[in-house]
Amino acid sequence: MAAPRARKPGKKTGAGGSRERAETARDGREFVAEAEEILEQMSGDLCLLHEQRHADGDVDPELVHRLFRSAHTLKGLAGLFGLDPISRLAHRFEDILDGLRLGRIDLRARVVGMLDEGAATLLELISGFGRQAELPEAAMARAEHYLAELEQSLAPSPSDALDGLDAPGIDPTLLRALTEYEEHRLRENLQRGRPIVLIDATFDLTSFEDGLTEISAAVRESGEIISTLPSASASAERKICFTLLVATNLAPEQLGRRIDQSNCAFRVVHTGRIDAPANAPAAPPSPGGTDGEKAETLRPADELAEASQSGEPTKIESLRSISGSVRVDIAKLDLLMNLVGELVSHRNALAGIVARLTADSRNARIGADLAKVQKLLDRRLRQLQAGVLDVRMVPLRQVFEKLSRVVRRLRVDLGKEVALEFAGGDTELDKLIVEQLVDPLVHVVRNAFDHALESPDEREAAGKPPIGRIRVAAFQRGNHVVLEVGDDGRGMDVEAIRSKAVSRGLVGAQEVLSEREVLNLVFEAGLSTRDEVSETSGRGVGMDVVRSNLAALGGLVEVSSRRGLGTTITITLPITLAIIQALIVRVGDERYAIPLGSVRETLRAGEQPVLHSEDKEILNLRGSPLLLKNLAYEFGIESDCERERQFVVVLGMGEHRLGLVVDGLEGQQDIVIKPIKGPLQTIHGIAGATELGDRVAVLVVDVSALVLETARRREAA
Amino acid sequence: MTSPEVIEEHAGKAADWVGVAREASHAFVAGAAVEERRELVIVQLAAGEYAIPVERIREIVRLAKVTRIPRTPDWLVGVVALRGEILEVVDLRRRLGLPATEATRASRIVVIHGDDDGVAGLLVDSVKGVLRARERDVVPAQGHDFRSVVELVRSGMGFVSILDLDRVLGAGDE
Numbered sequence: 001m002a003a004p005r006a007r008k009p010g011k012k013t014g015a016g017g018s019r020e021r022a023e024t025a026r027d028g029r030e031f032v033a034e035a036e037e038i039l040e041q042m043s044g045d046l047c048l049l050h051e052q053r054h055a056d057g058d059v060d061p062e063l064v065h066r067l068f069r070s071a072h073t074l075k076g077l078a079g080l081f082g083l084d085p086i087s088r089l090a091h092r093f094e095d096i097l098d099g100l101r102l103g104r105i106d107l108r109a110r111v112v113g114m115l116d117e118g119a120a121t122l123l124e125l126i127s128g129f130g131r132q133a134e135l136p137e138a139a140m141a142r143a144e145h146y147l148a149e150l151e152q153s154l155a156p157s158p159s160d161a162l163d164g165l166d167a168p169g170i171d172p173t174l175l176r177a178l179t180e181y182e183e184h185r186l187r188e189n190l191q192r193g194r195p196i197v198l199i200d201a202t203f204d205l206t207s208f209e210d211g212l213t214e215i216s217a218a219v220r221e222s223g224e225i226i227s228t229l230p231s232a233s234a235s236a237e238r239k240i241c242f243t244l245l246v247a248t249n250l251a252p253e254q255l256g257r258r259i260d261q262s263n264c265a266f267r268v269v270h271t272g273r274i275d276a277p278a279n280a281p282a283a284p285p286s287p288g289g290t291d292g293e294k295a296e297t298l299r300p301a302d303e304l305a306e307a308s309q310s311g312e313p314t315k316i317e318s319l320r321s322i323s324g325s326v327r328v329d330i331a332k333l334d335l336l337m338n339l340v341g342e343l344v345s346h347r348n349a350l351a352g353i354v355a356r357l358t359a360d361s362r363n364a365r366i367g368a369d370l371a372k373v374q375k376l377l378d379r380r381l382r383q384l385q386a387g388v389l390d391v392r393m394v395p396l397r398q399v400f401e402k403l404s405r406v407v408r409r410l411r412v413d414l415g416k417e418v419a420l421e422f423a424g425g426d427t428e429l430d431k432l433i434v435e436q437l438v439d440p441l442v443h444v445v446r447n448a449f450d451h452a453l454e455s456p457d458e459r460e461a462a463g464k465p466p467i468g469r470i471r472v473a474a475f476q477r478g479n480h481v482v483l484e485v486g487d488d489g490r491g492m493d494v495e496a497i498r499s500k501a502v503s504r505g506l507v508g509a510q511e512v513l514s515e516r517e518v519l520n521l522v523f524e525a526g527l528s529t530r531d532e533v534s535e536t537s538g539r540g541v542g543m544d545v546v547r548s549n550l551a552a553l554g555g556l557v558e559v560s561s562r563r564g565l566g567t568t569i570t571i572t573l574p575i576t577l578a579i580i581q582a583l584i585v586r587v588g589d590e591r592y593a594i595p596l597g598s599v600r601e602t603l604r605a606g607e608q609p610v611l612h613s614e615d616k617e618i619l620n621l622r623g624s625p626l627l628l629k630n631l632a633y634e635f636g637i638e639s640d641c642e643r644e645r646q647f648v649v650v651l652g653m654g655e656h657r658l659g660l661v662v663d664g665l666e667g668q669q670d671i672v673i674k675p676i677k678g679p680l681q682t683i684h685g686i687a688g689a690t691e692l693g694d695r696v697a698v699l700v701v702d703v704s705a706l707v708l709e710t711a712r713r714r715e716a717a
Numbered sequence: 718m719t720s721p722e723v724i725e726e727h728a729g730k731a732a733d734w735v736g737v738a739r740e741a742s743h744a745f746v747a748g749a750a751v752e753e754r755r756e757l758v759i760v761q762l763a764a765g766e767y768a769i770p771v772e773r774i775r776e777i778v779r780l781a782k783v784t785r786i787p788r789t790p791d792w793l794v795g796v797v798a799l800r801g802e803i804l805e806v807v808d809l810r811r812r813l814g815l816p817a818t819e820a821t822r823a824s825r826i827v828v829i830h831g832d833d834d835g836v837a838g839l840l841v842d843s844v845k846g847v848l849r850a851r852e853r854d855v856v857p858a859q860g861h862d863f864r865s866v867v868e869l870v871r872s873g874m875g876f877v878s879i880l881d882l883d884r885v886l887g888a889g890d891e
Contacts (some may be wrong), residue, residue, distance in 0.1 A: 176873060367860040500876070590784070674803045676786075676796055676804075676805060677802060678793075678796075678804060678891065679805060680805060683786055684788055686788075689784070689796055695781070697795075697803050698784065
């Protein structure tokens with residue numbers, strides 16, 4: 001972090017102040033990076049807030065608290081950089097959240113809307129600042145407007161009188177020790193009829209932090225810690241005692257069983273309205289403590305008074321906010337990755353030299369020694385590679401959060417409801433892929449919401465629940481990650497797509513296509529099944545862009561649909577683009593690299609019987625037909641290799657299989673796929689290129705493109 | 718603006734024009750405002766000479782091993798690996814509609830600056846040198862029905878065509 005400096009960015013520094021300017025720019029970048037991270041966290045929390053409100057109207061107070069802290073941090077950060085408008089906005093944001101957590105403001109839909117809007121405005125300010133090092137005028141105006149509106153619309157709801165706290169069984173001296181927030185939480189929990197329990201926990205002085213953290217975590221699993229108060233009543237020396245005021249979702253005796261620790265004593269101060277399950281066995285008395293109503297009388301009041309006066313309430317949150325992570329610029333990771341990539345290609349060159357040495361009888365011994373060293377180097381290099389790759393991996397949850405933000409906005413724009421579900425948010429992907437994935441995925445979800453889901457009336461008429469459902473699920477399959485976006489909407493009309501494709505000249509009227517092939521025509525440019533133009537999804541543009549964007553990542557997108565039941569879009573992506581294992585094949589005089597993740601097996605071409613059908617060749621692969629493609633023919637390479645001496649590389653991508661016929665296999669290598677720079681935007685069938693040890697570019701085959709060029713051959717037309 | 722660096726990539730006899738070009742590029746940076754002159758690198762293609770503005774040139778390298786790319790127009794020679802970058806190489810002869818020829822030892826790749834899309838390697842027969850042209854020697858090529866030439870520059874007895882790189886590299890008859 002930069003040292004605190006009051007400065008007005010956006011104001012031009014004087015001429016000749018280039019160094020200062022550069023510093024300002026760097027500070028600005030630091031601010032933007034940090035602020036974006038805070039906002040990311042905030043919007044994720046806002047999503048959760050929505051979900052919880054939708055689910056049962058009961059919002060986790062810890063969530064509101066976390067949002068409050070984020071706003072507070074952002075306020076401080078913006079203040080540090082002299083970004084007044086952001087600071088003020090964050091300040092008001094903090095006020096709302098403070099009101100919420102203290103119960104001064106009710107969590108109404110309107111308030112949540114305001115929070116959303118506030119977050120959006122903050123994002124706009126910050127990203128604008130990131131782009132042009134100046135706060136964008138338009139966003140500043142919006143922020144002012146927003147603040148004015150806030151003043152009007154958020155008159156605080158009448159707060160309960162402080163002494164109106166009706167908590168029989170809780171010692172008044174203890175109550176007096178509570179902060180306003182804690183008091184509010186206690187009141188809230190009493191209103192909800194939750195049991196309130198006091199836990200007296202005794203620890204060794206030396207290890208109380210760990211012990212307290214452990215118990216707190218255990219309690220949080222089934223309840224809320226309203227307050228943690230240190231107590232002076234420790235019985236032995238070198239011991240310390242804490243009193244935890246806890247609201248629980250469980251019956252008190254169940255909580256007692258769950259926390260079962262010898263250093264804890266339980267006192268039920270309020271039994272609440274939650275009934276213990278009838279079949280639950282009676283709770284065994286926890287050692288050193290009691291259960292049931294007796295507990296109320298356990299301690300003399302003055303002891304508690306002492307406890308509450310003995311010091312400030314311990315801040316547990318501060319313990320948990322110490323995070324062990326470091327924020328790293330992605331460019332630095334890329335640099336590391338490139339270095340590792342170069343090491344890998346040097347390693348490949350070294351392997352070549354080792355092979356030459358060992359083959360030469362005069363140098364065989366040196367060769368063998370070198371081979372040993374090389375093996376050690378190899379192992380370490382692989383570990384290094386794996387380590388660097390691992391750092392780049394991020395969970396897909398980040399993308400899911402963005403999706404749910406988009407859908408929330410769409411709910412308003414379309415005036416339509418949807419139940420959005422996520423699964424597999426922990427699935428990890430290369431950061432680079434995750435970044436590129438957002439736009440296509442947003443497009444797919446938006447399409448599903450806008451087009452695929454019917455209106456509530458239509459749905460009821462079809463016997464479906466009135467609110468449509470979109471489910472986004474991710475899971476890992478081998479070296480790929482599969483993302484499925486499924487809806488329970490109207491499904492696609494195969495005949496309509498087909499006739500449209502024919503009228504657009506994409507397929508011949510007489511062409512025989514399977515249902516699946518027809519459905520996947522929606523990814524062709526200029527094909528949309530709905531004629532209306534819609535703000536949300538545009539007309540017909542998009543699905544082809546989605547496909548080409550994903551193809552650029554080495555991914556594959558497919559659709560399956562059932563009329564009236566729904567549509568599922570399936571996206572298959574490689575886990576990483578950075579360094580991959582590749583099979584180097586030879587065709588004629590040329591070499592190509594095929595990502596090993598897509599290679600199922602390799603066969604000698606002469607060994608299996610080949611059937612000819614029309615102009616295609618089909619190989620009998622253990623009883624299943626495998627369509628063969630000759631790479632030499634596909635890529636127009638001259639090759640006079642006889643079939644018997646050729647090889648078949650069996651490619652697999654999603655559900656698809658393809659046998660690629662090549663002249664020779666040259667072995668496996670770790671390669672870094674690099675983009676091809678130049679005037680041609682995309683090269684069909686080529687995913688990129690790599691530099692092998694000998695400084696020659698070798699093209700990397702785009703397996704998804706080859707696999708997808710099914711029976712419909714473009715040049716046949 | 719970054720200083721145009723003219724680098725000889727491969728070891729070997731340093732051709733005269735490298736020094737000239739480097740000097741010129743420095744002069745370009747230092748004195749662009751002082752004198753209204755344009756720095757142009759002159760390249761040979763078939764029988765003609767063409768000029769490329771120095772500020773658009775990143776480097777000039779000898780022709781290395783080019784990897785052919787399938788399914789691409791014939792004016793694209795292929796790709797080369799250049800210091801960790803994979804770069805498309807355009808056959809400038811074919812791109813301008815001139816007869817194709819075999820590469821020789823004099824062949825060079827002129828690497829053009831640009832962001833991801835703008836960058837490219839141009840294959841030329843040879844590099845002749847640098848021309849510091851006065852602004853008044855540059856005349857428009859309008860009405861001559863050129864495809865990739867917008868201006869001509871007087872040089873000695875004749876004219877040299879200044880290539881408009883955006884037109885050369887832009888989407889064309891693919």
